Structure formats: C-alpha cells, structure tokens
Amino acid sequence: MTRVFLTLAALAGLGLAGAVAVVGLGLYNVSAQVGHWPGVSWVLHTTFRNSVALRAPSMEDAPDLSDPDLIALGAGHYATACAPCHAAPGDTRSATMQAMVPAPPHIAEAVAHWQPNEMHWIVENGIKMSGMPAWPAKERGDEVWSVVAYLAAIKVENAPALPDVTGETQSYCAACHERIGGRVPRLDMLGPDYIAEKLREYRDGTRPSGIMAQAASLVPPEELAALVKGLSGRAADRDSEEADPALLERGEELARRGTRDIPTCLACHGGDAANRRGPAIAGQPEAFLKVQLKLWHDGIYDADPLMHAAARELTEEDIEALAAYFSRLQP
Ligand code: HEC
Ligand code: HEC
Ligand code: HEC
Numbered sequence: 001m002t003r004v005f006l007t008l009a010a011l012a013g014l015g016l017a018g019a020v021a022v023v024g025l026g027l028y029n030v031s032a033q034v035g036h037w038p039g040v041s042w043v044l045h046t047t048f049r050n051s052v053a054l055r056a057p058s059m060e061d062a063p064d065l066s067d068p069d070l071i072a073l074g075a076g077h078y079a080t081a082c083a084p085c086h087a088a089p090g091d092t093r094s095a096t097m098q099a100m101v102p103a104p105p106h107i108a109e110a111v112a113h114w115q116p117n118e119m120h121w122i123v124e125n126g127i128k129m130s131g132m133p134a135w136p137a138k139e140r141g142d143e144v145w146s147v148v149a150y151l152a153a154i155k156v157e158n159a160p161a162l163p164d165v166t167g168e169t170q171s172y173c174a175a176c177h178e179r180i181g182g183r184v185p186r187l188d189m190l191g192p193d194y195i196a197e198k199l200r201e202y203r204d205g206t207r208p209s210g211i212m213a214q215a216a217s218l219v220p221p222e223e224l225a226a227l228v229k230g231l232s233g234r235a236a237d238r239d240s241e242e243a244d245p246a247l248l249e250r251g252e253e254l255a256r257r258g259t260r261d262i263p264t265c266l267a268c269h270g271g272d273a274a275n276r277r278g279p280a281i282a283g284q285p286e287a288f289l290k291v292q293l294k295l296w297h298d299g300i301y302d303a304d305p306l307m308h309a310a311a312r313e314l315t316e317e318d319i320e321a322l323a324a325y326f327s328r329l330q331p
Helices: 003-022 038-054 068-079 114-125 141-154 169-177 191-203 210-217 221-232 245-257 286-299 303-314 316-327
Strands: none
Touching: 003 169, 003 210, 003 245, 003 303, 038 114, 038 210, 068 169, 068 210, 169 210, 191 210, 191 221, 245 316, 286 303
16 A cells, blocks of 8 residues: 555656656747647647537527628628638638647638637637637627627628728728617717727726727827717718617606606706717617617626616616617607
8 A cells, every 4th residue: 555655656756857847947849830749739629629618608698690780790890800810701811820839720610610609708718828819808798799690600601791991090990880780889979079088998998898999909099089080970870670669658758757766868868969968879779779778787887877877777678668769869
C-alpha cells in the first residue's frame, strides 16, 4: 500500500517538474508557424464543441430568425465586426487571417457545423485563447440574435449582400438607420445634441449595445459634430400594418393617463422639442420601442432614473400596447 502511494507521489512529482520546466524554461514553442503539439488541437476542439453544446440557450428564447429586418441588421453588424476575420460569403479571407492559429474559418464553413442556438452562444461568449471575441456588451443576447439570423441565412444560401461600409461615415450610419426598420430607430426626429450624447454613452458602455458600440467606435471624434448635423435631418420608412384597435386604445390610455404605478408617458415624451424631457418617440418603429421599453424595464438601461422608474412596473402587455400606440402616432 505504502509502495503504491510512494510510486504515485513520485510520478506526480515528475509530472509537476515537467510542467514547471515547460512553462518556466519556455520549452513550449508558442509560434503560430509550428502549430500545436499533436493531440492538442483535438483536445481544444473537442472541449470547445462540448462546452458549447452544454451551454447553448434554448431556441424558445429566439425571435423569428427569418424576419428580413433582423437579417439585414445582422448583416450590417457583420460587415464591420466579423468580415475582417471570417470574410463575406463569396469572398476569400486575407492571407494574414489564414495564418492565425486557430485560423478563423471562412463564414460559409463556420456556420455549417452549428445550430442557431449554438451560434448564439459562440457569438455572445467568444472563444478563449482563439482570437474569437465576445459580444462587446453584457446582457444584450437580444442583439446577438440578429447576427444569428444573418448566419442562419448564409447557411441556407439566402443571405442579402453586405452593405458597403467603405464610404463616408454618414452613409455607413444610413445603411442601417435609413434602410432597415424593426429594431433600428429613425434618427430624423432626434436633435444633434441627443444623438451625440447617445453615441458617447454607447461608446463608454453606459448604454450597453454591442451593435451601436461597434458603430460608434468607428466614428473619428473630429467627425462627430458634422456627422450628427447631417443625420438628424433624414427620414426612414414607417410601419404601416394595421394594429388591433383594443391594443391601441389601451396604449393611448396608458400614455395619456397612466395608472397609480405608471406615470403618463406624454408628460415627458409629448409636446414640442422645447419642453419635452425625454426624446421624441412618436413614429419610431414598433419593434424598436418594444426592445427599448424592455431594456428600461429590466434595468439594463438605467442611466435615467425617472425613465427606469416609469418602465419598471410595465407588464409585457403594457409594453405591446405602448409600442403599438407610439409607433402609429404622428411624429
Ligand atoms: C479577430 C478575428 C475574429 C473576429 C473579429 C470574429 N471571429 Fe469568429 N472566430 C475567430 C476564430 C479564430 C475562430 C476559431 C475558433 C476555434 O476554432 O477554436 C472563430 C470561430 C467562430 C465561429 C465558430 C466556427 C467554428 O466551427 O470554429 C463562429 C460561428 C464565429 N466565429 C462567428 C463570428 C461572428 C458572427 C463574428 C462577428 C460578430 C466573429 N466571429 C468575429 C476569429 C474571429
Ligand atoms: C448595423 C446597424 C447600425 C449601424 C451601422 C448604426 N446603427 Fe445606430 N442603432 C442601431 C440599432 C439597432 C440601435 C438601437 C440600439 C439599442 O438597443 O439601444 C441604434 C441606435 C442608435 C441611436 C439611439 C437612438 C435613440 O433613439 O435612442 C443613435 C443616436 C444612433 N444609433 C446613431 C448612429 C450613428 C451616428 C451611426 C453611424 C456612425 C449609427 N447609428 C450606425 C443600428 C445601427
Ligand atoms: C419623467 C420623464 C419620463 C417619463 C414619465 C417617461 N419617460 Fe421615457 N424617457 C425619458 C427620458 C429622459 C429618456 C431618455 C433616457 C436616456 O436615453 O438616458 C426616455 C427614453 C424612453 C425611450 C427610449 C427612446 C429612445 O429613442 O431611445 C422610450 C421608448 C420611452 N422613454 C418610452 C416611455 C414610455 C412608454 C413611458 C410611459 C410608460 C415613458 N417613457 C415615461 C423620460 C421619461
């Protein structure tokens, strides 16, 4: 018994000494030119697959991934955040990206092996020690679904072309804000000061959005003033679908009169720009309003305590009703 124990202890000691030598003396070559020792890639990849399979979210949390606005939004984000590594479908990866270890797979190949919920986990969390980054905002799994919608469209060879993001900053912003509805707000009714303030908050993370943090980080500070002036004069399409009259009525009642727990929204969001305390929201797309109200309700957006308090007691039905009402109200 003692002999077995002593042998095991000696082996453990040897193993430890070996590990110390490899780490301490630099015996493991970290060069990306020589790749991993035999077996290491297999271990890493198998760990990766099983780790994703264990943690991927349920598909019950997913929105409708075939929604064209959601796919277009994902494509808009992909163009600057992912294409530099994984290339656009139909393009080739740069030689430098192919020399990474592990190399980012071409996107057509990357989507082939995964289900949408697994891709959601990968894009939200990233992959440690591989160069694959995490989503640049916490608690915004809702945004990640737009990229997953785009990846799912690539998988069935039905993806829209990526927007051209090489032109002026203004046309880059317009690629989303003037062409896509759904969760993308219109900017034409917002003042330049409000837009500049929001861009700062997206950049410093006070307003956590991975999509807008990425977009805002691409604006050179010296361009900001000219950019926001140009943007605030533009219009986008409006929702035109009919809504359930009972829902609209409930939305109007809440917006005008509120309840014991919910203040009147129009006290801060109505009237003209001069005496409004919050931004204009009449005429914003319905899906955008729903997402925003949920973020304020959950406290993921909390920079304005009064707006957070106004949304805290809203039920899911209240949010539906208010979004339906405000999206159809004339700006
Ligand atoms: C800096 C380069 C880089 C960027 C930017 C990047 N990735 Fe990756 N990505 C990688 C690397 C490297 C891997 C391979 C990891 C591995 O195999 O261990 C990877 C893996 C993946 C995978 C899993 C594919 C597989 O089977 O290995 C998906 C899906 C993916 N990336 C999607 C995205 C999306 C979507 C974005 C943009 C939001 C993105 N990536 C941004 C480098 C990058
Ligand atoms: C890939 C699409 C995309 C691009 C490109 C983009 N945006 Fe956005 N933008 C969004 C989405 C989605 C939101 C809503 C984010 C959220 O959840 O708060 C948003 C929100 C905003 C808001 C907040 C509006 C409000 O009512 O609160 C401003 C301001 C804004 N964007 C300005 C810009 C500017 C300026 C640019 C160009 C530098 C730009 N965006 C580029 C998609 C985009
Ligand atoms: C006390 C004033 C006040 C009240 C009451 C109020 N809000 Fe707000 N709301 C604000 C302010 C201020 C902001 C901007 C906060 C920020 O971006 O930091 C805001 C932001 C919003 C936004 C996000 C708009 C955007 O473009 O990003 C929506 C949607 C919204 N409010 C809807 C409502 C609804 C619906 C109600 C009624 C249930 C309501 N608000 C009540 C002050 C108020």
